[in-house]
Amino acid sequence: MGETEGKKDEADYKRLQTFPLVRHSDMPEEMRVETMELCVTACEKFSNNNESAAKMIKETMDKKFGSSWHVVIGEGFGFEITHEVKNLLYLYFGGTLAVCVWKCS
């Protein structure tokens, strides 16, 4: 009984957790939305290859907002970064991925 419920919950969770969940961001509103959308597209496009997703995000961000962006995508990692103020976005996506995008030249 409990198990089935748990499974159901998990399925629900998987189904529901497709939206990006911003954990931390000091970007301006417009930039944040844009970056968020970019992260979503990249992660959906390369759903089984985090590296190419990160590459895509990095290159697009470099083009859009100037050079030296850094992107980390993974399921579990820890980090301590120095970033330029107003240029950091840390979000969860798809229930399993964490994406950290920041700029520092």
Place this chain on the structure above:
Amino acid sequence: MPPKQPRWQSINISRGTRKRDEDSGTEVGEGTDEWTQSKATVRPPDQLELTDAELKEEFTRILTANNPHAPQNIVRYSFKEGTYKLIGFVDQLAVHFSQVGNLVPKDSDEGRRQHYRDELVAGSQESVKVMLSDTENFEEDEEPKEAETEAESQTDVPVTGVAENVMEEELMTPKQPKERKLTNKFNFSERASQTFNNPLRDRECQMEPPPRTNFSATANQWEIYDAYVEELEKQEKTKEKEKAKTPVAKKMGKTAMRKLTSMESQSDDITKVSQAAKIVERMVNQNTYDDVAQDFKYYEDAADEYRDQEGTLLPLWKFQNDKAKRLAVTALCWNPKYKDLFAVGHGSYDFMKQSRGMLLLYSMKNPSFPEYVFSSDSGIMCLDMHVDHPYLVVVGHYDGNVAIYNLKKPHSQPSFRSSAKSGKHTDPVWQVKWQKDDMDNNLNFFSVSSDGRIVSWTLVKSELVHTDVIKLKVEGSTTEVPEGLQLYTVGCGTAFDFHKEIDYMFLVGTEEGKIYKCSKSYSSQFLDTYDAHNMAVDAVTWNPYHTKVFMSCSSDWTKR
């Protein structure tokens, strides 16, 4: 080889002529035919006249191409055979003369190319470069004279050297365009001017780096999960709330709106209400103090009939304020324009117990509460209201400061205030008095203090500018110190008054009981000194009607 050639040739030629001579001789010997006459031998003018014997002499010397100086018995050691061996072949070449020239053989590719180029470029400079090979030289016996002379002129040049030089020259020359002006190779200088180069200078500037911060976090599956679950719960809650709200929201919104409007109107009306409240307060006061007012106007004491020339005094109004409790009234001043308004200065005469001070303005129309309240850190000792600007009150403080309060301004701070920097008094200010505006229409007032100074203060824009008018000195009381030093004890001014008609003249009362007549223009000395009192002069006033009379009162309980 070439050096031998002239010998060869000359010999050949001489032989040739000899043969011809012989031939012609035989012909002449036969010479019956007419046409043979014309065949007379042509001799060169410088031909040697030789006798037959000489001509027929046999030359046994044979010219060979061998070099007579070349060694003929060179022996070299042959390692192969282990013995010395005679070397048969000896180099017969002897160089007598050599010249390096830039000749190009006509037949060579280079020569042909150059020739072609020369044809293209019309009028190109004449430089014929011809080279004849060895074999040509040998076979040229029967060739025309021209070629022979050319050959002769060039045969003394070693062929191989020439060829090499030619090659070198050709490598250098053909690349340069012919049109180019020939330059003096030895002393050539390109004409150009050099201008002074501005010195280079380094300029550096460093920008502040963009602000950075640190951020650190860890991402784990469970953390992501928790975050999402939390977010979901939040979303659900908000949904529920929205659902719950929707029916009630309309009513709530309306009431809220009403409340808001009422609140706004209240806050807005407070100022308006204050005006009305003031009036109402005054009305109430009028009612309560009606008898007092009546008394004030029509008071008739029945007892007066029995006393001649003397009225009775009855306290009518009693003004009090809780805040000003325990503070002595030190100064009073009626407002010159609004007759019902007067200012009260609170402070303390007890110099041991100096505390705060208060400036209250009461109106006769409202005895219960002051119209204006100003509080200060130091006790107020005196005050004065301006005649033309009734809203300006000047106040003298116990600590020596003077301050001007503007009744128009709502805040309780003085508009202007002297400070230690701007020459405040060092002792309590005993009297302040507004003066007529000066030449520049600046407001100004005088103050007198126990420190012996009388100071004129001028309001310039937003500052108080002070000028010492006079320093009171106690005449005759200078104590002779043995060293001859004169010590002036400073007189303590306590009161002063200006002459009503003569602007510059004023009286100063001092603590010593003397009254000085002074002038604004003489700051060093007094016009007159009156030994008026035994003790401190508390006040001095000119008679407003009789201009030459003044009155003073003193702590010695006398008035004069």
